[in-house]
Structures are given as structure tokens and as C-alpha cells.
Amino acid sequence: MAMLQIRINVIQTMLMFNLAIGITNHVIIVPLILQSAYRDSWISALLAIPPVIVWTIAVYWIMKLTGQQSLFRWFKRHYNAAVAWLVVLPLILLCMMILFVTVRDTTIWTKVTYLPKTPYPVTSALFVVSGMAAAAAGLRTIAIAAGVLLPAVIVFGLFVMFVNFQFKDYSYLLPLFANDTASILRGTQYTLGGLVEFILLLGLQQHLSKRFRLPALLLLTLAVTGLVFGPILASITIFGPYEAADQRYPAFEQWRMVLLGKFISHLDFLSIYQWLSGALIRVALAFYLLFDLLHLTGRRLRLPLMAVAGCLLVVIASHAKLSDQLFFHFIGRYYFPIVMAFFYAFPFALLLLIIPKRGSAHESQTSAA
Numbered sequence: 001m002a003m004l005q006i007r008i009n010v011i012q013t014m015l016m017f018n019l020a021i022g023i024t025n026h027v028i029i030v031p032l033i034l035q036s037a038y039r040d041s042w043i044s045a046l047l048a049i050p051p052v053i054v055w056t057i058a059v060y061w062i063m064k065l066t067g068q069q070s071l072f073r074w075f076k077r078h079y080n081a082a083v084a085w086l087v088v089l090p091l092i093l094l095c096m097m098i099l100f101v102t103v104r105d106t107t108i109w110t111k112v113t114y115l116p117k118t119p120y121p122v123t124s125a126l127f128v129v130s131g132m133a134a135a136a137a138g139l140r141t142i143a144i145a146a147g148v149l150l151p152a153v154i155v156f157g158l159f160v161m162f163v164n165f166q167f168k169d170y171s172y173l174l175p176l177f178a179n180d181t182a183s184i185l186r187g188t189q190y191t192l193g194g195l196v197e198f199i200l201l202l203g204l205q206q207h208l209s210k211r212f213r214l215p216a217l218l219l220l221t222l223a224v225t226g227l228v229f230g231p232i233l234a235s236i237t238i239f240g241p242y243e244a245a246d247q248r249y250p251a252f253e254q255w256r257m258v259l260l261g262k263f264i265s266h267l268d269f270l271s272i273y274q275w276l277s278g279a280l281i282r283v284a285l286a287f288y289l290l291f292d293l294l295h296l297t298g299r300r301l302r303l304p305l306m307a308v309a310g311c312l313l314v315v316i317a318s319h320a321k322l323s324d325q326l327f328f329h330f331i332g333r334y335y336f337p338i339v340m341a342f343f344y345a346f347p348f349a350l351l352l353l354i355i356p357k358r359g360s361a362h363e364s365q366t367s368a369a
Contacts, residue, residue, distance in 0.1 A: 007209040012143035014220050017198065019146045019153065020285045023278030024194040026227040027251050028105055032332045033232060034250060037187035039178045039241035044187025045228040051344070052195050056221045058347040059198065060214045063205050065354050070206040072293070078357040087353075088293050090346060091203045094339070095290040098197070099283060101331060103127060103317040106279045108324050109249055114272065120318040128310045128317075131283030135291070136303065139207055142284045149277040156270045161230060163258050168237035191228055193336030195221060196343040202350075203289050248324070 008016075037044045066074045071091075076084035107123045115123060134142050177184070198221055205212070231251040235244035238257060247253050252275075255268035287306065296302045 007207055008140055008143045009209050010212055010216055012140075012147060013201070013204070013208060013212075014216065015150050016143045016146040016281060016285060017201065017220060018224060019150055019278045020282040021194070021197050021224050022227050023102075023275070023282055024197060025191070025224055026231055026278070027249070027275060028101070028331070029190045029194045029336065030228065030231045030235070030250055031245075031248060031328075032190045032336065033187040033228070034235060034241070034245040034247075035332075036190065037179055037184050038245050039173065039236065040176070040184050041187055041232045041236065041241070042173065042229060043176065044184050045191050045225070045232060047184070047188045048191035048195065048228075049222070049225060051192060052221055052225055053218065055196065055344055055347065056198070056218055057214065058351060059202065060212065060217050062202060062347055062350050062354060063212055063217075065351075065358050066205070068205040068208055068211060071202055072295075073206075075353070079353070083353075087350065088203065090342065091200065092290060092293050094197070094200065094343070095286045095293070097335065097339070098286040099131075099290070099313055100317060101335060102279055102282050102286070103313060104322070104327055105331075106275065107317060108327065109252070109275065112324075113249070113252060114269075121314060124314045124318045127279070127283065128314050130280055131287055132306055132310050134280065134284035135287035136306065139204075139288055142281060142288060145284075146281050149281065153274050153277050156274055157230065159270075160255055160258055161234065163260065164234060164238060164254060166259075167257055168234070170237050172236050172240050173233070189340050190332075190336050191225070192344060193340035194228075195225060196340055196346075198224075199343045199346060200285070200289055202347075203293055248328075 033041045033044055072084045072088050074084075075087050103124055106127060107120055110123050111118070111120065134145060201212075201217075231254065234254050235247070235250040238244075238254060239247070239250070244250050252268065252271050255271040256266075258267045259265045260267075287309075290309075291297070291302055291306060296305060
């Protein structure tokens with residue numbers, strides 16, 4: 001179970017990030033957006049598209065100017081080790097927070113939906129061990145698993161969307177701009193808070209076998225942006241804007257509405273496959289990137305440290321005093337706003353450091369010629 005340094009292609013990367021980041025946009029941030037903008041939640045998601053396009057172009061230029069090399073090695077060669085560590089430290093912290101938020105939210109959802117009598121530590125431990133096992137098996141294993149899991153996730157998503165058309169009333173989407181501008185922009189902030197997690201692609205770029213082209217990168221980010229619209233539109237049109245905003249897991253509640261004829265219902269167990277598929281890939285990728293960014297690639301050192309990190313994660317995520325109300329307040333008031341503000345500006349700050357060095361390198365090559 002070694003963390004193999006095997007490169008993956010662009011398609012595998014897109015499938016992996018669709019699951020890993022898609023679970024955030026499709027599930028975790030949806031109740032935050034609904035509680036912020038209510039009827040105008042879908043407008044909040046729509047307003048996120050232009051800034052996402054600009055941000056994606058900045059990320060692409062970082063990948064292009066660094067030649068998709070390791071960020072740490074590039075900055076260490078052009079600056080020094082201190083600057084290199086300062087560049088990768090935010091990505092390391094983001095991986096840690098992704099692990100905590102994902103495990104805690106998935107554990108809470110598991111407790112309140114289909115395993116109410118199972119203690120938090122048991123659920124958390126099983127989930128963390130599965131993620132660590134996938135991470136230890138290597139990046140290629142995670143990518144292949146994502147390619148296997150994603151098709152069924154998409155099929156089930158389309159299934160619940162079409163079957164629930166019988167319950168949807170699109171008049172709930174009107175009138176437009178029923179809420180104040182601040183509420184709508186707060187929903188946009190949450191949308192961007194989930195999308196800027198694509199910054200992790202910069203920590204993974206040295207493992208890609210081919211260069212990421214801008215159209216492919218835009219397609220990836222816009223596709224995941226589109227995942228926000230589905231559950232928001234469905235929640236509002238099925239339950240109404242205020243009932244949807246009162247739900248803790250609106251995407252799951254839509255599955256409880258599925259009805260085929262008079263005798264086929266209770267198909268919400270399919271949502272368990274969707275949720276756990278995305279969460280597993282998300283946790284595995286975060287674990288892999290965490291230890292890769294820390295340069296802990298040696299088996300003897302990495303596996304014991306990964307076990308220690310997993311134990312700490314289980315203890316923190318299962319803490320009895322951290323209620324769901326406190327957790328929801330934490331991600332809504334602090335986590336996503338801070339992540340959005342910092343990591344939206346992060347690639348532009350990196351460009352300010354990269355462009356002068358690329359320019360000086362070009363000038364030196366020209367003078368030498």
C-alpha cells in the first residue's frame with residue numbers, strides 16, 4: 001500500500017474533482033445558500049459564474065507559467081524554501097479543514113438518516129479508515145475509483161430529477177429578487193466558497209501526465225458550478241423557498257419524494273451511494289494531498305503519521321460537545337466565508353510572484369542568446 005508516484009491524465013483528474021468538489025456544491029453548501037437567499041438562491045448561484053470564470057483563468061495561468069511543476073519546487077528554485085513553504089501552507093491547512101468538515105458533516109447525516117443508533121466514533125472511524133486506505137493505495141487508485149463511482153452517481157441524480165418533476169411547481173421561483181441584495185450576495189459567497197476548493201488542483205498539477213487546457217479547466221469548474229443549481233431549483237420548486245430553507249439536508253429530502261406508480265417508493269437509499277461516493281473520494285484526495293504537500297512520501301514515516309492523523313480526526317469530528325447546530329454555524333459563519341475570501345485572492349497573489357520571475361528568466365535567456 002505505497003503512495004505510488006504514478007501520473008494521471010486530465011480525464012481522470014476531471015472525474016476525481018467532479019466527485020470530490022461536487023459533493024460540497026451539491027450537498028454541503030446548499031442549505032447555507034437556501035437560508036441566505038431563499039427564493040433567490042438560484043440567482044445567487046448564477047451570479048457566481050462570472051467570478052468563477054475569471055478565477056479559473058488565473059489558476060490556468062499559474063499552471064501554464066509554472067509548467068505544471070510542483071509549486072513547492074518552483075518557488076524554492078525561484079525564491080527560497082521559506083517562500084515555498086508559505087505558498088503550500090494554505091493548501092495544507094485547506095486539506096485539514098476539508099477532512100474535518102467532510103467527516104463531521106457525513107457522520108451527522110448518517111446519524112440522523114439511516115444509522116441513528118450507531119455512535120459517532122464508530123461511523124467516523126470506518127469512514128476515515130476507508131479514506132486513508134484509498135489515499136495510501138495511491139493517486140491512481142483514487143482516480144480509478146472516481147471513474148467507477150461517478151457514472152452511477154450521475155445516473156441516480158438524473159433519475160431523481162426526472163421522477164420528481166411530478167411534484168415541482170416552478171411558480172415558486174417567482175418573483176425575482178424577492179430578497180435584498182446582501183442576502184443574494186451572501187448566497188453567492190457560499191457558492192464561491194465551495195468552488196475555490198479547485199485550488200487543490202495546483203497542489204496536484206505535478207502528477208498530471210498532460211497539460212490542462214483552458215477549455216477543459218473551464219468545463220470542469222462550470223460543470224461543478226452547475227451542480228449547485230440542481231438541488232436548489234428542486235428544493236424550491238418541490239417544497240417552496242421557506243420549507244426548503246428549514247431543511248438541514250434538502251438534497252436528501254428530495255429522494256424521499258421519489259414515487260413510481262403506487263407501489264415503488266423509499267428509494268432514498270440510492271442517495272447513500274451518491275453521498276458516500278463523493279465523500280470517500282473527497283477524504284481520500286485530501287489525505288493524499290496533505291501528505292504529498294508535506295513531502296511525507298516515505299512508507300515507514302507516512303503510514304504511522306497517517307494513522308495518528310486519522311485518530312485525531314475521528315476524535316475531533318466525533319466530539320460530543322460539537323452539536324450539529326454549532327457545526328452548521330461554524331461552516332456558515334466562518335469556514336466558507338474565510339475560504340472564499342482567502343482562496344479567491346490566492347491565485348492572483350501567486351501570479352504577482354510568478355510573473356516577475358518568468359519575465360526575468362525570459363530576459364536572461366534572450367541576453368544569453
